Amino acid sequence: MTAPSVRPVSEREARQVAEAAREQDWKKPSFAKELFLGRFRLDLIHPHPTPAPEDVRRGEEFLGKLREFCETRIDGARIEREAKIPDETVAGLKELGAFGMKIDVKYGGLGLNHVYYNRALALVGSVSPVVGALLSAHQSIGVPQPLKLFGTQEQKEKFLPRCARTDITAFLLTEPDVGSDPARLATAAVPDGDDYVLDGVKLWTTNGVVADLLVVMARVPKGEGHKGGITAFVVEAAAEGVTVENRNAFMGLRGIENGVTRFHQVRVPAANRIGPEGAGLKIALTTLNTGRLSIPAMCAASGKWALKIAREWSSAREQWGKPIAKHEAVGSKISFIAATTFALEAIVDLSGQMADEERNDIRIEAALAKLYASEMAWLMTDELVQIRGGRGYETADSLAARGERAVPAEQMLRDARINRIFEGSTEIMHLLIAREAVDAHLSVAGDLIDPDKSLGDKARAGARAGGFYARWLPKLVAGPGQLPRTYSEFHPSGHRDLSGHLRYAERSSRKLARSTFYAMSRWQGRMETKQGFLGRIVDIGAELFAMSAACVRAEHLRLRGENGAEAYQLADAFCRQSRIRVEELFRRLWTNTDDLDRKVVSGVMAGSYEWLESGIVDPSGEGPWIADATPGPSKAENVHRPIR
Numbered sequence: 001m002t003a004p005s006v007r008p009v010s011e012r013e014a015r016q017v018a019e020a021a022r023e024q025d026w027k028k029p030s031f032a033k034e035l036f037l038g039r040f041r042l043d044l045i046h047p048h049p050t051p052a053p054e055d056v057r058r059g060e061e062f063l064g065k066l067r068e069f070c071e072t073r074i075d076g077a078r079i080e081r082e083a084k085i086p087d088e089t090v091a092g093l094k095e096l097g098a099f100g101m102k103i104d105v106k107y108g109g110l111g112l113n114h115v116y117y118n119r120a121l122a123l124v125g126s127v128s129p130v131v132g133a134l135l136s137a138h139q140s141i142g143v144p145q146p147l148k149l150f151g152t153q154e155q156k157e158k159f160l161p162r163c164a165r166t167d168i169t170a171f172l173l174t175e176p177d178v179g180s181d182p183a184r185l186a187t188a189a190v191p192d193g194d195d196y197v198l199d200g201v202k203l204w205t206t207n208g209v210v211a212d213l214l215v216v217m218a219r220v221p222k223g224e225g226h227k228g229g230i231t232a233f234v235v236e237a238a239a240e241g242v243t244v245e246n247r248n249a250f251m252g253l254r255g256i257e258n259g260v261t262r263f264h265q266v267r268v269p270a271a272n273r274i275g276p277e278g279a280g281l282k283i284a285l286t287t288l289n290t291g292r293l294s295i296p297a298m299c300a301a302s303g304k305w306a307l308k309i310a311r312e313w314s315s316a317r318e319q320w321g322k323p324i325a326k327h328e329a330v331g332s333k334i335s336f337i338a339a340t341t342f343a344l345e346a347i348v349d350l351s352g353q354m355a356d357e358e359r360n361d362i363r364i365e366a367a368l369a370k371l372y373a374s375e376m377a378w379l380m381t382d383e384l385v386q387i388r389g390g391r392g393y394e395t396a397d398s399l400a401a402r403g404e405r406a407v408p409a410e411q412m413l414r415d416a417r418i419n420r421i422f423e424g425s426t427e428i429m430h431l432l433i434a435r436e437a438v439d440a441h442l443s444v445a446g447d448l449i450d451p452d453k454s455l456g457d458k459a460r461a462g463a464r465a466g467g468f469y470a471r472w473l474p475k476l477v478a479g480p481g482q483l484p485r486t487y488s489e490f491h492p493s494g495h496r497d498l499s500g501h502l503r504y505a506e507r508s509s510r511k512l513a514r515s516t517f518y519a520m521s522r523w524q525g526r527m528e529t530k531q532g533f534l535g536r537i538v539d540i541g542a543e544l545f546a547m548s549a550a551c552v553r554a555e556h557l558r559l560r561g562e563n564g565a566e567a568y569q570l571a572d573a574f575c576r577q578s579r580i581r582v583e584e585l586f587r588r589l590w591t592n593t594d595d596l597d598r599k600v601v602s603g604v605m606a607g608s609y610e611w612l613e614s615g616i617v618d619p620s621g622e623g624p625w626i627a628d629a630t631p632g633p634s635k636a637e638n639v640h641r642p643i644r
Helices: 011-021 031-036 053-073 076-082 087-096 114-127 129-141 144-150 153-165 280-291 294-316 328-357 363-388 396-401 409-420 426-437 439-449 455-476 499-529 531-560 564-590 594-606
Strands: 169-172 188-192 195-206 213-220 229-236 242-247 258-269
Touching: 031 363, 031 426, 031 499, 031 531, 053 087, 053 114, 076 129, 076 396, 087 129, 114 129, 114 294, 114 328, 129 144, 129 169, 129 280, 129 294, 129 409, 144 153, 144 229, 144 280, 153 213, 169 195, 195 213, 195 229, 213 258, 213 280, 229 258, 229 280, 280 363, 294 328, 294 363, 294 409, 328 363, 328 531, 328 564, 363 409, 363 426, 363 531, 426 439, 426 531, 439 455, 439 499, 455 499, 499 531, 499 564, 531 564, 531 594
Parallel strands: 169 213, 188 213
Antiparallel strands: 188 195, 195 258, 213 229, 242 258
């Protein structure tokens, strides 16, 4: 059997591959799915779920040890200077059990739930986002999670004890010419007896430079006895034919062990295949359903840090006779940071607890959390740099050299930028979430807009759609959000009134669903090309989810006697800020420059505006836009560096 050849893939084929990989069924309820359908199911998230006492005991015990380790044995400034996590730091994390936080105790792990795993990553990420990335890539998308979900008992017994204490793992999907379009994936896994033979090149392999075990996505050719398709494998990084050809360097996250890995005639036992052939993308997407929550956790931590620095600096720095926090232009930024940090923590804790309880399907919630947190963390960190002024742009080492506190604001800004790209860029997340948001519509009316369907199929789809919309549309006209006393428990005596924000969210949920329906009616089969519209639909849903989570968390803290009044005030501030953004997004659904933008882009790509590029010198170096990834033996030195 020969390796599959690389060939151009049409847009339709690419969509078919992505569609086949997504989970088709909804076996459990989903707050976010219902939200996009105009059904505000607050009962799915309120009362706020809470972890079991044993989970709390185990989690708090580990957080105490981890905090001491972070304070005494992780030097974030050194990692930034040397662009490397010291080996002794990694060894200490292994001894602490940090690489086994999510692994069951029966395999040597700590068995933490999602809530405490996220809190641990937030704690580590606050002192060094690079160390946070190391631990997250290992456990959220590396070998442990896909094996937990899809591995055989033999695979779990063989690999999980190693992952818990000694081995670092990485996830390898992206290729030099393949990003979020896996239909073009070229790395091959050709069956040969009881083995598969891997050939190909993987790019941006986070942890790949130091990893001991790899999760590799490769395409198995279809043949006798082999279904074929993109398939997941556990690969020993030290196997013959595996070469780490380059350790990549980036704008931020200096010290991240990210590289280029080449496979040449690498033999992988069939016993190391995760799941059946062709299930690789589904395994990857399912793994990310909860794995994506690690980024929001660290984004919430960056908000906490930004708030701390903004508070301390704005009290110490005076301008025109008073602290700069007293000036409205600066104070509004501090309010935004405080309120948004509260909302991000609410989203992370709520999503994590729902993931632990497994009562709800949180695929959309996790995706919304990743999208929203990465965007808001970037804005908060940027605002912190602005509050700090010139000192925000100055490096921590430079500040220290002239006798001032070494605040690494500019580093945090650089480090935060990758979160809008990691594990699905903002643009890809918009499309992914939008697809799930319109799933109910496509389920009943998809055949109506599919050019390949017969007239009979379209007729049957029309009948289904007629029945669905006859029941659904009338429910979008009125709802609980129009009744003045709905959600009254969110207006307790002596506290800010949050009930109005929840009524607003309910009304906006129905308006969002109506807008989606109008758009599908207007554009039908062209709906998928309206990415600007779909992105705004998703962003509105993200804001409504964040508002709901913030209100539910405020009430949860009030009932527990934990800063209830302050939590209510922060939730109120966040919701008021969020509502302004929602109203703007609703306006831009129908009043925007999308059509004109497309014309301008066509002109740019046709060279019509090349004259606008005159008067500059391009400082870029020579070389191809995309490196050659032709399979074959490596010609580079192997920079693989396992840490022992």
